[in-house]
Amino acid sequence: MSIKPKMLQRGDTVGIVTLGSPVDPAIINASIAFLQGMGLQVVLGKYVYAQNGFLGGTALQRAEDLMSMFTNTQVKMILPVRGGVGVESILPFLDYQLIAQNPKIVSGYSDITILLNVLYQFCDLTSFHSLLLIDFRPQTPAYNFEQFFTVTSSITAPRPILNPPGVPLTGRVQGNVSGPLVGGNLTSLIGTLGTPYEISTAGKILLIEETHEPINTVYRYIDHMRIAGKFEDCAGIIMGECTNCPNAYGKSYNDLINEFIVPLGKPLMTNLASGHGFYKAAIPIGTRVNLNTIDNTITLLEAAVT
Numbered sequence: 001m002s003i004k005p006k007m008l009q010r011g012d013t014v015g016i017v018t019l020g021s022p023v024d025p026a027i028i029n030a031s032i033a034f035l036q037g038m039g040l041q042v043v044l045g046k047y048v049y050a051q052n053g054f055l056g057g058t059a060l061q062r063a064e065d066l067m068s069m070f071t072n073t074q075v076k077m078i079l080p081v082r083g084g085v086g087v088e089s090i091l092p093f094l095d096y097q098l099i100a101q102n103p104k105i106v107s108g109y110s111d112i113t114i115l116l117n118v119l120y121q122f123c124d125l126t127s128f129h130s131l132l133l134i135d136f137r138p139q140t141p142a143y144n145f146e147q148f149f150t151v152t153s154s155i156t157a158p159r160p161i162l163n164p165p166g167v168p169l170t171g172r173v174q175g176n177v178s179g180p181l182v183g184g185n186l187t188s189l190i191g192t193l194g195t196p197y198e199i200s201t202a203g204k205i206l207l208i209e210e211t212h213e214p215i216n217t218v219y220r221y222i223d224h225m226r227i228a229g230k231f232e233d234c235a236g237i238i239m240g241e242c243t244n245c246p247n248a249y250g251k252s253y254n255d256l257i258n259e260f261i262v263p264l265g266k267p268l269m270t271n272l273a274s275g276h277g278f279y280k281a282a283i284p285i286g287t288r289v290n291l292n293t294i295d296n297t298i299t300l301l302e303a304a305v306t
Helices: 025-037 059-071 087-093 096-101 112-123 142-153 186-192 215-227 253-264
Strands: 013-017 041-044 075-080 105-108 127-129 170-173 176-185 205-211 236-243 268-272 283-285 288-292 297-300
Touching: 013 025, 013 059, 025 041, 059 075, 059 087, 059 096, 087 112, 087 186, 096 112, 105 112, 105 142, 112 127, 112 176, 112 186, 112 283, 127 142, 170 253, 176 186, 176 236, 176 283, 186 205, 186 215, 205 215, 215 253, 236 253, 253 268
Parallel strands: 013 041, 013 075, 075 105, 105 127, 176 205, 205 236, 236 268
Antiparallel strands: 127 283, 170 268, 176 288, 288 297
């Protein structure tokens, strides 16, 4: 059983950090105001507004900000402003023993996927494939906030991970398996292969989602994962959305699933609202789930917070 961070409550303090690409300060400030309007306090990292081309500050600066939030006893949750690129570059500068001794809620998706899975593999810490700071805005659907606060502020278990109404989960290969849930953004997962931070999928339920990549590129990444053995040793597969992924050579994302994922023979669920999609389920990385593609259910078997 992984280490669970303490649950988030009204009035708690959220640490804001930029771990990958920068964001316009006006957007950061608007999202901070929205977060405060929800009854949460905010503390900012020193380099939140830093901009170094396509990176938000140097790797050392971004790592320093993240570690400062883990050591700040007032901070209950760490919320990156966005993903983008560059998260992998901070990993060598993190103190994983210190992180494990100071568990906090960490939420995000996109390139933050890398950090979420490393926190589980190196620290045995549950993290959350869920909202970023930029998602705290009026345009975000209520479903996303309901998902986020249910998983970070409730110890109810077992509990289903539900898609929004009218968006069905669809089992493609029948099976009923359980295991820790890992994964997230496909491009980010590919970036870890062959490094000390390579994602471990053995006995795990593997989640994949993607955005803004043509289908032939998505195929390339999926085949890379296959050759690396990540589908062979996993217990089951959840294919999330491929948001704004244009068809290529007459092939769609659905074709890719049918032609290359279904033949793998692993229990397979598709159509989970996740990551870069308009609707975002809150998915605890490192938490045990049951994947039942016969009944089309994904169930958290344990609370993700304490």
